[in-house]
Amino acid sequence: MPDPVHILVTGTTRGIGAAVAAKLAARGARIVGHGRKDGDGVIGADLNVPGAADALWDAALARLDGRIDVLINNAAVAEDVSTDAPLDEWQAVWSRALQINLQSAADLCRRAVQHFEARQQGGRIVNVASRAAYRGDSPLMWHYAASKAGLVAMTKSIARGHAGKGIVAFSLCPGWVLTDMAAQTLSGPDGAAQLNEIPLGRAATPEEIADVAAFLALDAPASMTGASVDVNGASFVR
Numbered sequence: 001m002p003d004p005v006h007i008l009v010t011g012t013t014r015g016i017g018a019a020v021a022a023k024l025a026a027r028g029a030r031i032v033g034h035g036r037k038d039g040d041g042v043i044g045a046d047l048n049v050p051g052a053a054d055a056l057w058d059a060a061l062a063r064l065d066g067r068i069d070v071l072i073n074n075a076a077v078a079e080d081v082s083t084d085a086p087l088d089e090w091q092a093v094w095s096r097a098l099q100i101n102l103q104s105a106a107d108l109c110r111r112a113v114q115h116f117e118a119r120q121q122g123g124r125i126v127n128v129a130s131r132a133a134y135r136g137d138s139p140l141m142w143h144y145a146a147s148k149a150g151l152v153a154m155t156k157s158i159a160r161g162h163a164g165k166g167i168v169a170f171s172l173c174p175g176w177v178l179t180d181m182a183a184q185t186l187s188g189p190d191g192a193a194q195l196n197e198i199p200l201g202r203a204a205t206p207e208e209i210a211d212v213a214a215f216l217a218l219d220a221p222a223s224m225t226g227a228s229v230d231v232n233g234a235s236f237v238r
Contacts, residue, residue, distance in 0.1 A: 006064040007217060008057070010034040010108070011075030012042060015179035016128065019206035020074060020213045027214055032060040034075065047075055047100045053107035067119070070217045071112040073105040073151075074128040078181075080140040094143045101147035106154060109169075113162060122166025126216045127155045128209075129171045129228065131236040148173075152228055159226030168225035170216040175232025176203035200233030 007024055011017035012033030021033050021041075031041065034056060038044035043063070045056040061068055077100045081093035109125055116123030132141070133148040151171065158169040176182055176194060186194060186203060195202065212231055216224075230236065 004028050004030040005069045005218065006030050006032075006067050007070040007072065008032050008034070008060040008064070008068050008108075009072040009074060010047070010056075010104075013039070015181065016174070016177060016206050016209050016213075017074040019210035020072060023207070023210040023214045024217065027218060029070075029218070030064065032063050034060075047104035048077075048096055050099070050103075053104035054111065057108055057111040061115070068112065068115060068123070070124040070126070071108055072126045072128070072213060072217060073108055074213075075104070076101045076128070076147075078141065078144050081143065082140055097143040097147045098150075101144070102150045102154070105151055109154065109158060113158065113167060116162075116167045117165055120165075122168070124217055125155070125158060125167070125169040126213055127151050127169070127171050128213070129155070129173045131173050131175045131230065131232045133171075133173060133228075134238060135236045155228070156226050163222070163225050166222075168220075168222050170220065170224065170226075171228040172209065172212055172216060173228050173230050173232070174204055174209050175235045177209055178203045178205050198233040198235040200235075202233065204231055204233060 007029050009017060009021050012021040013035035021031050025031050033042040034045060035042045036044060036046055043056055043059045045052045047053055077096055079093050081090055112125055129151045130148040132145040133152045137145040155169045155171045209231055212229055
């Protein structure tokens with residue numbers, strides 16, 4: 001039997017990450033997940049703490065017998081903050097978004113590239129970004145859009161810089177997804193307006209996002225490297 005693909009996925013305790021981990025496991029991959037606390041198949045790491053992502057990589061590598069073939073950065077935070085908020089609150093929200101959504105992903109990508117180069121067998125990176133990276137977000141979410149735009153730009157840079165070594169990288173850019181967190185907004189007073197701007201008429205399911213993530217992690221041709229794949233019901237097309 002062929003050796004299973006070894007994959008580290010961040011943010012797997014719920015929503016998109018849980019669906020991605022389940023899909024990849026069903027495809028026969030060997031998965032190490034991540035959450036804020038240790039659990040069954042999950043390594044605990046608070047990615048808001050500098051250095052936590054680096055420690056997460058080391059722990060995952062040990063659990064996967066010294067080999068990681070695919071990194072999927074899914075963990076993210078999305079908090080509202082108004083431009084009228086006090087400066088310390090404004091900066092704290094920005095700091096968390098940039099640390100968790102971008103810096104921790106960058107730290108993991110760095111370790112992945114180093115690992116793939118050392119093994120000389122290539123590897124794959126899938127970074128879960130957002131349509132907000134391209135179209136922006138609400139007045140309360142500048143930081144979220146900025147962090148996801150940075151994630152897309154970083155992914156393209158990895159693809160351009162390392163394709164010759166067999167290292168490929170993709171961005172996955174969802175719109176609204178029916179996670180527990182999104183359901184609160186979509187069932188609230190602004191929910192109808194949010195859904196009305198989706199030509200498909202509904203939000204994506206976590207399983208739909210997982211299908212695309214699994215394709216990028218396992219099946220996408222190398223010539224797709226650098227691509228950003230939109231999964232947003234045509235609410236943003238480019």
